[in-house]
Amino acid sequence: MIPLNITDQHYQDKCLLMGMLSTVKDPELDLNVVDLGLIYNITIVENNINILMTLSTPACPAADYLKAAVELVAKEAFKESIITVDITFEPKWSGDMISEAGRAELGW
């Protein structure tokens, strides 16, 4: 999970955003994208919010859905902002990125 720094001027917005993103679940794993560690970074510059995320595999069949869903929930929380979602495979996602809560849910 991405670290949120309380001294960050956008700390509250990022916390709200992470909360919203937690409602988006990977359809196969039934685990939310935040606990899965798919969200790599959130950048807020004035009115622009950029979410950098990955997928568990480049061949993920739910790729289109996950990207659209992340954008939708972000837009719901920040109606006035311009939301962009970028997909990266650098670094490649691995199981080590799953949160403690996520690991417990998957029975690891």
Add this chain to the structure above:
Amino acid sequence: MEIPAHQIPGKRTIIPYYLAASVSLVGINILTSLSIADFHGHFFQPHLLAITHLTVLGWGTMIIMGASNQLIPVIGDKKLYSNHLPVVSFILFVLGTCLLVHAFLIFEFGLMIFTGAILISIALIIHVINIVLTMRKSVSNIAVDYIVTAHLWLIVTASIGITLLLNFRFNLLPENHLQYLKVHASIGMAGWFLLLIIGVSSRLIPMFLLSRQEKKSYLTAAYYLINFALLLFLGDGMLFQTASGMFFYIAFLLAGLACYSVFVVNCYKSAIRKKMDAGMKMTFIAIGGITIPFLLLVTVTFFFHNTPVSVILAYGYSFFAGFITTLIMGQTFKTLPFIVWMHLNKPNTIATLQPKDLYKEKLVTFQMYLYLPGFLLFLVGILFKYQWLMYPGSALMTTASILYCFHVFHIVNKLRK
């Protein structure tokens, strides 16, 4: 970076195959219930030939064709070449299978069986063309190699099948018909079903289990060992018919399977997702269960001079009704709910239902508890000629197949709402 270009194939390229296959499974079990006495005779007889071809074509190949139209774009990261060809292929395949199975049932080797065989062959060629054209520009990987090669073996199997039918009418082949029938069956089992299942599972198992480590070198070794065994078998079976050849290709085949087993065990050991749903449990039971037909094969090859027909029947039965059917019954509930879910999703809305909400997990478990004991009872009944064991076994499997069929229709029905 852009998301890979695979797109969701149309519903008509996948769903009809699942529906037709689930109806076939019920048909197979009803036909089996009505033909129990035939399982004590030779395998070359009308009802057993009809059951075998309905299992291989109407059930196994049917559902694999449908599922591959969904999975192959994912595995190859490519859009399905055509959404129309699978529809044409489906219609021809259903018609061809009905004609062929009916012709075997009434043991009529005339126009009906040839029309059926030709329709099936055209359907398979169309399917293979669509798959090969989808995969042609995909990044080369071992899963792609397995899938493309399996499709080529499928064409070889169908060609030998047509040659056998022609042989009935025109007596073309120099040796005993049953010799070539063995080649037809074995190439279909190992070349088509086994290679395809290994190829697809090599991507799906690590994906479903979130495996941290994949020993792909074992998969590559398995690929070459199994294909080498198949080539040896094809050459020997069609041309030379040597007595000792079988020891070599069975050894290569078993070595290949051992390599695949190492890959699967490693995927499981390094899995993040240890909790398995009923679909994955059935998959692992099926993969473990592949030892039954291969133990019987080893027994047949190394311990019998004149193999009892019951052992040969049990070998074929445990491969199709055990390994293939258990695997497909499990994987149906890993793939179909997801396929339906993708088509239920509307753009610009968050999904309120997940794929797991589209089917009943407890019903899958119940199906498993009915089917597996039923299969084992029936298998023991075949091996030791205990007809009294085969009746309850068949009843359990028929009930499981009816529940399975109902479940598949129930999932697909969500698309209508």
